[in-house]
Amino acid sequence: MPKKVIILFGPPGAGKGTQSELLSEKMALYLFETSKILEREFKKAEKMTKDDVRRFVEVEGEKYDVLHELEIWKKGELCSPPWVTYLSMQEFKRLFAEGDNLVIAGSPRTVYEAEREMPLLAELYGKENIKIFLLEISAEATIHRNSHRKICELIRHSILFNDETDKLTICPLDGSKLVRRKDLDDPETIKTRLEQYEARTFPLFDYFNEHGFPVKRINGERSVAEVHEEILKTLE
Numbered sequence: 001m002p003k004k005v006i007i008l009f010g011p012p013g014a015g016k017g018t019q020s021e022l023l024s025e026k027m028a029l030y031l032f033e034t035s036k037i038l039e040r041e042f043k044k045a046e047k048m049t050k051d052d053v054r055r056f057v058e059v060e061g062e063k064y065d066v067l068h069e070l071e072i073w074k075k076g077e078l079c080s081p082p083w084v085t086y087l088s089m090q091e092f093k094r095l096f097a098e099g100d101n102l103v104i105a106g107s108p109r110t111v112y113e114a115e116r117e118m119p120l121l122a123e124l125y126g127k128e129n130i131k132i133f134l135l136e137i138s139a140e141a142t143i144h145r146n147s148h149r150k151i152c153e154l155i156r157h158s159i160l161f162n163d164e165t166d167k168l169t170i171c172p173l174d175g176s177k178l179v180r181r182k183d184l185d186d187p188e189t190i191k192t193r194l195e196q197y198e199a200r201t202f203p204l205f206d207y208f209n210e211h212g213f214p215v216k217r218i219n220g221e222r223s224v225a226e227v228h229e230e231i232l233k234t235l236e
Helices: 017-027 035-045 065-074 079-095 111-125 141-146 187-201 205-212 224-235
Strands: 005-009 030-033 056-059 064-065 100-104 132-135 150-154 214-221
Touching: 017 030, 017 132, 030 035, 030 079, 030 205, 035 065, 035 079, 056 079, 056 111, 064 065, 064 079, 100 132, 100 187, 111 205, 132 224, 141 150, 205 214, 214 224
Parallel strands: 005 100, 005 132, 030 100, 132 214
Antiparallel strands: 056 064
């Protein structure tokens, strides 16, 4: 299979997760989600004592406390870029060594991360094989979509909110309970996440332009099917 990396960006609720899941299934790509990597690390850290040295990760001469990163994450703020970058780059190398092509949802999230992750991805997969999409939605759509979002307990994927899914309590895909993400999808936290996106993630697109990574902008407020069709047409 030709080497391929597809990266989807957009504010919270833009549909990055949904579209990346569809692309993963249709094109046999490994679905790389930074949020799930962080959740994995947080679950491990919550079982540790205050004196457990495994709570601390040293990156570029600085030590990062995973439990402190958890508190930042719960507020809707971005975790420390050096720590997140360290985790992501380790995963990229592992996945490439295993022969996986990637679809990435919302990563890198800051210019700091891009300056380190994009050269690595270009080295591993080839710059010409990296395709970047920006799903654009309004602030109002972000708040509405996230405050109504449910995820399943088992796989942690999002369930699209509409009149048909509003009353669902069980995931139709795996049968697990549907829940709301505590703290992360509260209206005030969503506003913070949106502010963080605009201040820290949006400047990425200047970086991409300056370093020759084209970005395809897509209206993310249309139906899932319409957005997906446009992504596929661009990839052809």
